[in-house]
Amino acid sequence: MIAWTIYITFAGAVLLLFMPRAISRWLALFTAVAGFTISLTTLIQTPIVALARFRTIVRIPWVAALGMNYHLAVDGISLTMVLVTGIVAVSTVLFSWDIEHRQNEFFFWLLLVVAGSYGVFLSADLFLLFVFYELVIVPKYFLIAIFGSTNKEYGAMKLTLYSFFGGALVFIGILAAYVTAGSLDLNQLAQFQFAPQLQLWAFPVLFLGFAVLAGVWPLHTWAPTGHVAAPTAGSMLLAGIVMKLGAYGGLRVAMNLFPQGFHAWSNWIAVLAVIGILYAAAVALRQSDLNFVIGYSSVSHMGFVLLGLATANALGVSGAVLQMFSHGVIAALLFAVAGRMLYRRTHTRKLDALSGMNLSRALPFGAFTFVVASAASIGIPGFSGFAAEITILIGAWKTFPIAVWITGVGMVLVAAFTLRALTKSFFGDAVSSVRMQEGRVQVDSDWNEQSNSMPPITAPEKWGACLLMFATLAVGLYPKLLLDRIVPAVEAMRFLK
């Protein structure tokens, strides 16, 4: 049944093009909710034992002459990712409720990204996976270039070219696996013994290609510019889903196919991950644009995912998968607050300008949401971020004890920049408003009157925020819900040391 997430979303996207404007957002919402419901039902109904291995759900010959199959499969890892895709998709549609400009087209591109992501997470055929993976690239471009804001064409093109560059590396790695083993079936390839020399060069090419999308340092620079340029829904999709595609591909394809290559290179992955965590956190500390802060925080949090993957033990890798879920939800929430709740009402994302607006009074719900999101992002126990990061760090302790010490510093930095952004945006003091009047910061005049008459948070925004907050709390309070399904699936992979 879970395969229907793909079909429904694609069908919804195509249908949208021919629908009258009035019902387009309802159709988009219906499609997203349908995908989410299907993934949630599958999560509840499927027995945990059945998710321990990559179980085929559909397998139809596609191009028989080249050994391509339309082959979908599901296990605990992919189901977790499908679930987060569903959650983020629903909230994204809710947070785009009042899009006016080219509405049908907007939801068309949005649903294409979602549908392609479902496809990547469920593909068990290398070619199919790559088709879905590349399919996501172009909709992202249009989503940003047409509907974005600050420097949108530059940000969109940069993001697209980075993605495509990563895609080209992945392409080489996939071809190497295909022509050597003569098969595209992921389960068969996972059993195939690739020559060590091949693994030594093919693994880094493949993994790096995927990691570009996961925001690995030093190829992360598309992420902050892309997040800033994108419309809110675009940032939410990028941080919530698209960055996970890269991490998932690195796990499912690169590490699973080339275990020896992975072991040879895992130290380097850990080094890049730790640099990414520290560097992005340090940069975020100095940003004046709220979206840049969140964009860099995404890079930092994705560093934890890479660190977890690099540990090569069941705990670390499971933690990485949990972190993918957790960060997907939290990043979407952060961008929703910054882009939708704040920017739409204040028309600025500059922290200095926001700090004078006394927003915690004008937008109490927004302030509440942002406090929750920040707490989850910092890793306060009770939220999913804590559960995921602590699992990763315990896993990493066995393999890279030094990395854990350094990462500890990184977590302090994460807390620092998150709290800084939080205080400046919602809980600013009067001093900065004085500074503003001295002309240091440009902002609309008579901001004070505006803040009193600011439109309240709308119902769709509240629903979207509540969904995301509920998801991070539920998993944070009861991480076994997902971990019970993730750990067996990870333990079935053969790269574990």
Place this chain on the structure above:
Amino acid sequence: MSYLELLKLASPEAVVVVTALVVLAVGLTSERASASCSAIATFGLAIAIGAMLMLPQNATLFGGMLVITPLTSLFKIICLALALFTVFLARTDRSSRNPGEYLAMLLLATIGLMLLVGSEELLMIFIGLELTGLSLYVMAAFDKTDVRSAEAGLKYFLFGSTASAFTLFGISFIYGMSGTTGLAAIGQKLSSGPIQPLLAVSIVMTLIGFAFKIAAAPFHLWAPAAYPGAPVPSAAFIASGSKVASFVVLGKIVLVGFAPVHGSAEWHAMVAGWSPVLAALAALSILVGNLVALAQTNVRRLLAYSAVAHAGYTLLGLVAGGRDGFSATLFYTTVYAITLVGAFGVVALVRRQTGGDDFQNFAGLWARSPLLAGCMSIFMLSLAGIPPLAGFFGKFYLFSAALGAGGNHGLLWLVALALFGSLISLYYYLTVLKVIFVDEAATPTSVVKADLLSRISLTLLALVVLILGITPGALAARIIASLP
């Protein structure tokens, strides 16, 4: 061998010849010739396709001068279909003031293509090359009111005739060494030992003519003049039909005729032969085509340089050789031709409405004609190799064939270069789409009108590109099955 039998086996060609003559006569005598000429040409081409389907599976005449195999039948049909779409394009083109003559030239060029595809003998191939070439030179220069059309025709003619001279020279050497002009016989006569200088010279010279035809660098210089200068249907046909047929016959020459001197283009293990030559052409084409295309602001010039790059990708399959490589090349070039005819169709409509084909003429096209914008985005994204469009599968097939050749990833350097080229190409294709979808039109009211036939044929082409991307097996399996 009676003449009646010959006529039967060559009936499609005969039908096209008769159609060409009728079209010419009607064009000269009738007052309002445009509609009737294109109707007759359409009808004739349709009959020729029908006649193709009636032919026997296999036949060989005059020692390979005319060959009928599943492969030749398939590609003759593809050439005829491309000619058909070109006729549709020409129907609405402003420049065709003498539609009878124009369509007659188009049909003659089509006969040349059919001869090229359907022959395994060097002399006949050369005749086909020349017949196609001479007709296309005229078609390129057909717009007498436009100086750029004259420039296009002249450049195309000068480069083309020089290249033909090289090819003829090479063929004469090969005849001297092997004593035969049949491809299969040449393949048996040439020894597979180290290559003598004379053979090397003749191989390189023979390949030059084809490198010109497919617009591979450094023999591509006519393309940036011919594509934007020539009337749109001529450019479309030069870029599609002529290219497909050239790749079919080039593949046959190198893989059958020059089979013993394949050589090797593998990294650090190069062996003299034709494959390193083609590899060099491919690498140069990919680099030059993609890099120069970056700087273009005219859609047709951009398509010209991207054509150079695509010729480079397509050569990868031939460099890899073997059944896989050849079928990948054939699949890719077919898909490319279909895509390009479609793209030129959109260009023709926009040009008729706005008077030009620079980027600014396309600005805000999505609002002026959603259908054209949608079709154009399918064509551009297929050229860029984005799934689920046919160009993506074509690239996957080509690159996997190239990487799989030889068994030790020796062509990885060429594949990596081609992928790097695709990365560059995405930038300029997306720039075109950005102009169409993001930019605002200078005059927002100017709706681009298109008549029903144009809309149907463009939608059809876009659907073909999409369907061949989703179920590539439909064409790929047929090509693979038709190869011996």
